[in-house]
Amino acid sequence: MIVRRTQEMIGGDAALGLAGRQDSTIILDVRTQVADYSIDSTRLALLCAWGGRVDVAIDGRRVFVDDDTWFLVPQTPAHVRIRSPRDLHAFSVLFRPGMPQEVLRTLTTVDDHLLEDGESAPPALTMPFMPHLYTHDRSVTPVLLFIRRHCEMGLEDPLWYEEQLSFLLERMLMHHRNIVKRARSVPARRAATRREILRRVSLATDFIHSNFEKPLMLQDMARAAFLSRHHFLRLFKHIHEVTPHEYLQRKRATVAARMLRGSELAVEEIVKQVGFDSRSTLFRAMRRFHGITPRECRQASDAPMFMTAA
Numbered sequence: 001m002i003v004r005r006t007q008e009m010i011g012g013d014a015a016l017g018l019a020g021r022q023d024s025t026i027i028l029d030v031r032t033q034v035a036d037y038s039i040d041s042t043r044l045a046l047l048c049a050w051g052g053r054v055d056v057a058i059d060g061r062r063v064f065v066d067d068d069t070w071f072l073v074p075q076t077p078a079h080v081r082i083r084s085p086r087d088l089h090a091f092s093v094l095f096r097p098g099m100p101q102e103v104l105r106t107l108t109t110v111d112d113h114l115l116e117d118g119e120s121a122p123p124a125l126t127m128p129f130m131p132h133l134y135t136h137d138r139s140v141t142p143v144l145l146f147i148r149r150h151c152e153m154g155l156e157d158p159l160w161y162e163e164q165l166s167f168l169l170e171r172m173l174m175h176h177r178n179i180v181k182r183a184r185s186v187p188a189r190r191a192a193t194r195r196e197i198l199r200r201v202s203l204a205t206d207f208i209h210s211n212f213e214k215p216l217m218l219q220d221m222a223r224a225a226f227l228s229r230h231h232f233l234r235l236f237k238h239i240h241e242v243t244p245h246e247y248l249q250r251k252r253a254t255v256a257a258r259m260l261r262g263s264e265l266a267v268e269e270i271v272k273q274v275g276f277d278s279r280s281t282l283f284r285a286m287r288r289f290h291g292i293t294p295r296e297c298r299q300a301s302d303a304p305m306f307m308t309a310a
Contacts, residue, residue, distance in 0.1 A: 025165065026094040029151040035082040035090065042097040044127060045073040046172075047080065048144060051262075052088025055081040058131055061203075064210040068254055069133040070144065072172075076131055091148050093165065100127060103169045128176050132202040133209050140175050143168045182239055200225040201239050204232065205247065212251045213275040218244060252276055253285035260298045267294050 028037070039045045047054060048071075053064040056071055058078040065071045082090060108128065134140070147164050155161075179198070186194045207224035208216070221244050222232035236244050252274045259270045267279060276282045286294055 023096060025096040025099060025161070026092075027147075027151060027161070028090065028092040028094070029148065030090050031087045032082060032090065033084045033087055035080075037080050039073050039076075039078045039080065039094060041075050041077050043073075044075055044095045044100045044129070045078070046093045046095075046144075046168075047071040047073065048091045048148075050089040050091075052082075052084040052086065054088070054090055055083070057081070061206075062210065063133055063206045065133065066209070066255075067136075067258060068251065069135055069209055070140065071133050072129050072131060074127050074129045074131055078131075091144070091151070093147075093168070095165065095169075099165070100169055103166045104173060107170060107173055128180075129172065130179075130199065130202060133206045134175065137175070140168070140171045143171050186235070186238060197235055198239065200227055201232075201236055204236065204244065205240075208244070208248050208251060212248060212255065213273060215275065216248060221248075248275075249281075249285045250289045253282070253289045256282055256294070257286065257290060257297050260294055261300070270294075 047056060047065050049065045050067050053066045056063050056065060056073075056078055058073065058076060063071060080090075080092070082088065104127070143164065147161070147168065150160070150164075183194050183198045186197050188194045188197060204221045204225040207221060211220075218229050218233065221236075222229045225232050225236075227235065233244065236247075240247060242250070256270050256274045256276070259265060259273065260267075263270075265273075267282065271277075271279055271282050274282075276285070282294060286292060286297060290297070292300065
């Protein structure tokens, strides 16, 4: 078990060298403006960021992890890049090869693999997870924050981390089961078709989280999912129970809430930075998704914790 912190970066080098650590779980707990590291195909990795955005290059595309999301890299090569105007808190868990399979082997069922190609159960060592952004919730996130807090306190107990990371993997499996439950309702006869539909819709949600500040249109989101506009709109609402536009506005409202609480920027400037077209649009979105006005949010003790409505 290895916990690497910002002060361990030799000579201020922006590269976090992970060579020679193939048999260990690595936890990267850094506050930095600049960093780079790569993840090889032998590891399951979970990436988080607070106070900024982390750029992840994977499968020929780029996604951005921020305060609202965590990103899962299921044994796929990826490159992580941090370039931030101020210190951000990046927290990543690179599980040692074989550990996720050891933990999940006795927990996974045939149903957990219903989104795999074919209807039969896959080999026991197959991970059911998909390489996409997931929004923070009350299942996985509290465990992540608990582990992060002990990293910040300087805890170096390998056994404690092993136990907590095992619990984290269990929560991740529970989260995946909720995704499988939603996917079952997709109007498709074959499991392979349901998996492909969910994969394409997830590409669109990744695109929304990574580009929310831009003037996105339905055709932009449908293109990211490799679907026609009509087909995309129908499938997106079926899976997420909201339209793509509602999902986008909820994302913008949540980012705006953080900026209202964490900066002295004028409301008009926040409107521009998060992609709303007017101050009144921000007001309506804040009221709808978080139940408060921008002024009430700025005066509150805490901003909304999750993307979902409080």
